[in-house]
Amino acid sequence: MSSLPNSLKNISLFLERLPGIGEKTANRLAFFLLNLPEEDLKEFAENVSDLKLKTKLCKNCFNFTEKEICEICDNSERDQSIICVVETVLDLLSFEQGRIYNGVYHVLHGKIDPLNRVGPDDIKINELINRIKLSHSAKASLGTKITEVILATNPDMEGEATAVYISNKLRIKNSELRISRLAYGLPMGANLEYADYMTLKKAIEGRNKF
């Protein structure tokens, strides 16, 4: 590294802080930047510089947005009565890329994870409960009443715990609300031979009439 000029070294050291990027990759990326057009670099630099100023969380669902309310919450063509609860905005994007869901979202920005000292109050669970409560209150005559919550946290230990916690909380407050969880089973195109036994167990438990 000592043989790199500072102009490159600083960029390389910054890139090395990003997840999944080691020293060699950081160097390679910095060298690649050097070959890009000047104006593209300037534009990128401006975007990076303004990033935190411009990007906010949607007041409703905590998706990223440049306005007060994100595009999805602001879209009248989407079913505002179903909320899909996801851990991160990346999860939200996965659903959106498939165009398979026409409801709205609630981004928790994390999952309950006691080992890493993340409790229920550290993620947007209370905001979810309040959002649902508000939509059911007499005053909220303008908003759509929320009738279903799909718990789409990841199928790992912390994601499960988060889903259980939220469903318990919601059930106490609201008996008529439909609460669902994503289906477990074999992924499409999978090979039974290589499936793990937990997935197979879930696939058998959740078998459907054919």
Next chain:
Amino acid sequence: MSSLPNSLKNISLFLERLPGIGEKTANRLAFFLLNLPEEDLKEFAENVSDLKLKTKLCKNCFNFTEKEICEICDNSERDQSIICVVETVLDLLSFEQGRIYNGVYHVLHGKIDPLNRVGPDDIKINELINRIKLSHSAKASLGTKITEVILATNPDMEGEATAVYISNKLRIKNSELRISRLAYGLPMGANLEYADYMTLKKAIEGRNKF
């Protein structure tokens, strides 16, 4: 992507242009940037913006530098009479990280690759020949005379061709110059069982007295 605000989308689209970074990784990196301190982002943006302005090629060896001559060429403790010829600055960094070589370098910035229309004149071969010629000329009483050239291009087809081309060119002009090539053989810690046969062939051909 449509559900991302422009502030994030622009950064993500830029990152996607970098080698080895796809859409998902680009999104993940953009989100990660959002969590970094404001001042770090500003500093990085400034560095990116100034990158092309500040970074030049060393007039001597074509390493990256912010000055006219790079740190390595400018270092009087290094043996200026041996030149290690590499394809890229990344290769140079590999040698430097190991601190295994105390001579100087010459960066070709590519290799002869007819399929991709890269000929001998597209990389810094003429500059290498001139550099050596100059050090041997009567006028260059100040500089050190170059006595050895180590051809450290990669052991692939194009790297080999480049090494052969350069050695032929140099031998015509200069019969007293020592020209060497990196040794081929088994990498340290390798397992014979998994070595490819070309490597094994080279390891046998190049066997040493023990």
